[in-house]
Amino acid sequence: MTKTYYITTPIYYVNDKPHIGHAYTSLACDVLARCMRLDGREVKFLTGTDEHGQKVEKSAQKAGKTPQQFTNEVSMHFQNLAKIMNFSHDDFIRTTEERHKKGAQALWQKLEQNGHIYLGKYEGWYSVRDEAFYAESELIDGKAPTGADIEWVEEPSYFFKLSNLGDKLLEYYEQNPDFIKPKSRRNEVISFVKSGLLDLSISRTSFSWGITVPGDEKHIMYVWLDALTNYISALGFPAQTADFTKFWPADLHIIGKDITRFHAIYWPAFLIAADITLPKTITAHGWWTNEGEKISKSLGNVIDPVKLVEEFGLDATRYFLMREINFGNDGNFARKNMILRINSELANNIGNLVQRTLSFIHKNANGIVPQVSAEFIADIYQNNALIAQAKDLYNKFMADMETQNIRGAIKKIIDLSSNANIYIDQEAPWSLRKTNPDKMLQVLYFLIEIFRYLAIYLQPFTPDSASKILDFLNVEARQFKHLNFEHHLKPGAKLKQPEPIFPRFKEELC
Numbered sequence: 001m002t003k004t005y006y007i008t009t010p011i012y013y014v015n016d017k018p019h020i021g022h023a024y025t026s027l028a029c030d031v032l033a034r035c036m037r038l039d040g041r042e043v044k045f046l047t048g049t050d051e052h053g054q055k056v057e058k059s060a061q062k063a064g065k066t067p068q069q070f071t072n073e074v075s076m077h078f079q080n081l082a083k084i085m086n087f088s089h090d091d092f093i094r095t096t097e098e099r100h101k102k103g104a105q106a107l108w109q110k111l112e113q114n115g116h117i118y119l120g121k122y123e124g125w126y127s128v129r130d131e132a133f134y135a136e137s138e139l140i141d142g143k144a145p146t147g148a149d150i151e152w153v154e155e156p157s158y159f160f161k162l163s164n165l166g167d168k169l170l171e172y173y174e175q176n177p178d179f180i181k182p183k184s185r186r187n188e189v190i191s192f193v194k195s196g197l198l199d200l201s202i203s204r205t206s207f208s209w210g211i212t213v214p215g216d217e218k219h220i221m222y223v224w225l226d227a228l229t230n231y232i233s234a235l236g237f238p239a240q241t242a243d244f245t246k247f248w249p250a251d252l253h254i255i256g257k258d259i260t261r262f263h264a265i266y267w268p269a270f271l272i273a274a275d276i277t278l279p280k281t282i283t284a285h286g287w288w289t290n291e292g293e294k295i296s297k298s299l300g301n302v303i304d305p306v307k308l309v310e311e312f313g314l315d316a317t318r319y320f321l322m323r324e325i326n327f328g329n330d331g332n333f334a335r336k337n338m339i340l341r342i343n344s345e346l347a348n349n350i351g352n353l354v355q356r357t358l359s360f361i362h363k364n365a366n367g368i369v370p371q372v373s374a375e376f377i378a379d380i381y382q383n384n385a386l387i388a389q390a391k392d393l394y395n396k397f398m399a400d401m402e403t404q405n406i407r408g409a410i411k412k413i414i415d416l417s418s419n420a421n422i423y424i425d426q427e428a429p430w431s432l433r434k435t436n437p438d439k440m441l442q443v444l445y446f447l448i449e450i451f452r453y454l455a456i457y458l459q460p461f462t463p464d465s466a467s468k469i470l471d472f473l474n475v476e477a478r479q480f481k482h483l484n485f486e487h488h489l490k491p492g493a494k495l496k497q498p499e500p501i502f503p504r505f506k507e508e509l510c
Contacts, residue, residue: 005036005043006247010255010263011050011093011230013131014074015059018081020288020295020333021256023305024321028285028406029254030087031322034460035401037088038480044247046234047082048093049075053131053223057209067209071096084306086314086463093234095211095226103233104226105214107274110238111160112214116273122157122201125150131223132262133201146258158203158219165269166197172268172278180264181283181404182328185257189264200266228267232276250279252404257284283404286330303333312505315462316342319410322461327406342505346462349417350454351502357424357447358472358498364433369448369473369493370441380446381485386419387446390453394483397457413457420450448473449489456483465501472496 009026012018026047033045051071060070075094082089093100111117125134129148144150173179173190180186203219204210210220229237231253235244255263260282268278290301308317320338323345325331361367380387393412400409424447432440455469456478470478474494477487 003041004246004251005033005041006250007033007036007043007045007252007254008231008250009047010253010259011048011095011227012078013050013053013055014071014078015055017074017077018305020303020305020308020321022078023081023085024288025254025256025285026082026087026089027085027318027321028327028404029252030085030089031318031406031460032252032254032401032404033088034463035398038456038459038478039398040479040481042246043090044235044243045087045089046091046093046231047078047087047089048091048230048234049078049095050223050227050230051075051094051096052210052220052226054128054204054207054209055131057207058128060209068096081305084309084314085318091234093230095230099236100230100233101211103237104211104221104229106238107229107232107270108221108225109214110274110276111270114273114275116161116164117158117202118161120157120159121155122159123154124152124201126153127151135198153206155205156219157201157205158213158216159199160202160225160270160273162197162200162266162269165272166193168272169193169265169269172272176278178281179268179278180260181281185260185264185284185328189260192261193265197265224262224266225270228262228270231279249277251281253279253282254404255282255284257286260284283328285328286325289330289332291334292332312338312342313503315465316346316502316505319346319462322406323410325407327404339505339507342502345414346465346502347504349414349421350458351500353417353421353424353447354451354454354469354472354501355498357444357451358495360429361444361448361495362497365441365444367495367497369489369491369495370445371491372442372445376442376445377488377491378485380449381488384446386416386423386450389419390416390450391483393453393457394480398480401460410461413454416450416457417454420447420454423447423450445489445491448495452489453483456480468499468501472498 007029009029012022029045033043037043056071057067060067063070079092127144127148127150130144130146134144134150138145170193180189202222202225203213205218208220210223211226213219213221231250232248235241235248237244253263263282271278289295290303293299293301295301320341323341324337393416397409397412427443429440429443432443451469452473452475455466458466472495473489474496
């Protein structure tokens with residue numbers, strides 16, 4: 001039976017155009033989704049847009065458009081970013097779709113049937129920007145802990161009995177230590193829950209842009225109850241569809257750390273109350289700074305991922321964003337670091353090695369997989385340390401990817417490439433051409449067999465460039481299961497003329 005893997009981004013709020021944070025979250029999901037497909041799993045990769053709420057209604061009014069017109073336009077920016085970044089999502093859900101409305105209202109009804117909802121009156125502080133309620137004790141200098149403005153709200157509201165579920169949540173966190181990652185976020189959540197949970201206001205009456213509460217059209221569902229439901233409404237909930245049965249519970253929700261509370265407290269509480277299985281893992285990543293400064297519109301230093309792709313190239317941008325920091329930590333975008341990564345690791349370490357080797361083969365070995373004996377190939381697979389490193393890399397690589405240690409997985413690929421560079425310099429096939437041509441062919445064969453491994457491992461991160469390398473080698477078997485002796489390059493097979501894969505980025509660095 002084929003293993004499945006369900007991974008999701010948060011659905012992105014459509015009050016503005018996408019920025020580096022959105023691209024980073026989706027890219028991490030894309031890399032993991034591609035990896036799991038290469039590992040033979042049936043993958044469901046979901047992304048989408050969150051289109052309801054007071055903030056959207058206000059933004060639409062400011063733009064002189066209806067909320068639906070406004071959300072149609074802004075949602076398209078996120079769909080276009082996905083195309084530009086070569087994301088491989090299987091579904092893009094919008095909360096204005098009928099399938100989602102049905103799912104959200106069905107979850108409400110389930111919570112109501114189970115006795116977790118009651119009608120009352122909300123009086124308290126609310127942040128339109130965060131779409132979040134805050135207790136007096138959480139305010140800092142009269143603002144939300146995020147720095148957002150708040151307003152006092154008094155209106156009729158339905159409440160979710162969150163206060164009853166604190167012990168169940170703590171018990172679940174205890175029994176499932178990998179449910180919230182990294183550990184710093186887990187500790188924050190546990191501390192917050194232990195401090196005592198208040199019942200959650202889950203409806204509003206002061207605006208109209210949202211999903212109506214079943215049986216009471218005066219109320220609009222709280223945007224977070226609405227939005228979080230996307231992870232199951234996209235699978236056909238409330239129907240027990242083939243997708244729901246196959247993919248739920250989700251293997252991984254990847255989110256930004258600013259929405260940890262909603263995903264790690266509210267979402268599991270809703271699911272517990274509705275008798276629905278909880279997702280396996282929620283991983284919250286950190287924030288980027290720009291040249292050491294906090295990113296903000298007021299500073300004018302927002303990083304546009306589209307401009308990065310236009311300047312540095314798609315695969316180079318994807319590589320840098322996944323390589324630069326440990327996933328889960330905060331990180332800094334520095335232009336100098338990006339150029340150094342591109343030039344030292346992609347252009348020099350991998351690109352130059354592949355191109356000069358393949359060009360040498362075309363000039364000196366008839367442009368075919370070097371003619372070496374079956375005994376030689378069997379021997380390197382049994383006795384060569386670098387081939388052993390390439391084969392053994394699979395288990396370590398997958399262990400990293402399963403735990404979202406994406407940077408660690410990339411480093412292992414770079415280490416393999418670095419060792420291949422050491423090998424070519426030691427063996428010097430350009431010198432062997434005259435002194436020992438048979439040995440030259442063996443060295444060249446060995447190198448391009450290592451390239452096959454490198455390119456297969458690189459596919460999740462730099463899909464276009466990895467595909468080019470495999471095309472040069474005429475490799476059709478590109479799954480992780482093909483990383484073995486059985487699928488070694490066949491001597492005498494035609495090789496394609498190589499082209500530059502990772503060009504150096506030329507800029508004077510101060």
